[in-house]
Amino acid sequence: xxxxxxxxxxxxxVTGKKLTVTCSQNMNHExxxxxxxxxxxxxxxxxxxxxxEVTDKGDVPEGYKVSRKEKRNFPLILESPSPNQTSLYFCxxxxxxxxxxxxxxxxxxxxxx
Amino acid sequence: xxxxxxxxxxxxxxxxxFLTINCTYTAxxxxxxxWYVQYPGEGLQLLLKxxxxxxxxxxxGFEATYRKETTSFHLEKGSVQVSDSAVYFCALxxxxxxxxxxxxxxxxxxxx
Numbered sequence: 001x002x003x004x005x006x007x008x009x010x011x012x013x014v015t016g017k018k019l020t021v022t023c024s025q026n027m028n029h030e031x032x033x034x035x036x037x038x039x040x041x042x043x044x045x046x047x048x049x050x051x052x053e054v055t056d057k058g059d060v061p062e063g064y065k066v067s068r069k070e071k072r073n074f075p076l077i078l079e080s081p082s083p084n085q086t087s088l089y090f091c092x093x094x095x096x097x098x099x100x101x102x103x104x105x106x107x108x109x110x111x112x113x
Numbered sequence: 114x115x116x117x118x119x120x121x122x123x124x125x126x127x128x129x130x131f132l133t134i135n136c137t138y139t140a141x142x143x144x145x146x147x148w149y150v151q152y153p154g155e156g157l158q159l160l161l162k163x164x165x166x167x168x169x170x171x172x173x174g175f176e177a178t179y180r181k182e183t184t185s186f187h188l189e190k191g192s193v194q195v196s197d198s199a200v201y202f203c204a205l206x207x208x209x210x211x212x213x214x215x216x217x218x219x220x221x222x223x224x225x
Contacts, residue, residue: 042217104156
């Protein structure tokens, strides 16, 4: 089954404690990206990757890091989380750019206290 | 920059009512337009898309027509069901990165 898998689904952490949210896709897609969803703001892109070892900033990259060492994986790293990073996070992938259908993971609900 | 504006929600309808969710966009060039749906507790799924002016996207009884003259892509369905209750996002691809730019989402609640 074609899918994008994120883990964990829910996470509560404390300010400053490094965390990683994993994302994996099984569709051999080149393009992957991370979004955060906040009430009244819709989804905003954090980082994206057009292929292995190629990543770039989206609209709200501050406080986040990513890596793309393999085509299927695109982890999101919060080196020192802060309460303003409390949000719902989605990983997405598409065959080549977002002009083709994007497939989304189920989301990670992150709370930073 | 490119942007999407969609109507505020929530929209509450009775089953079998007609649905319209308005979406307008601002973009340079010729974007592709999308509607994504998010069911409770799930990620977004593509509902329909249109890639050029006057194209009509359709799926599961939903339709939307790419209107370049009014820069709009309104979502319609003739008869909604309780199972259509979800958040609907209008989106476009914009800029050199081909990233998706989303509207803020419209919550639809359909009552039996």
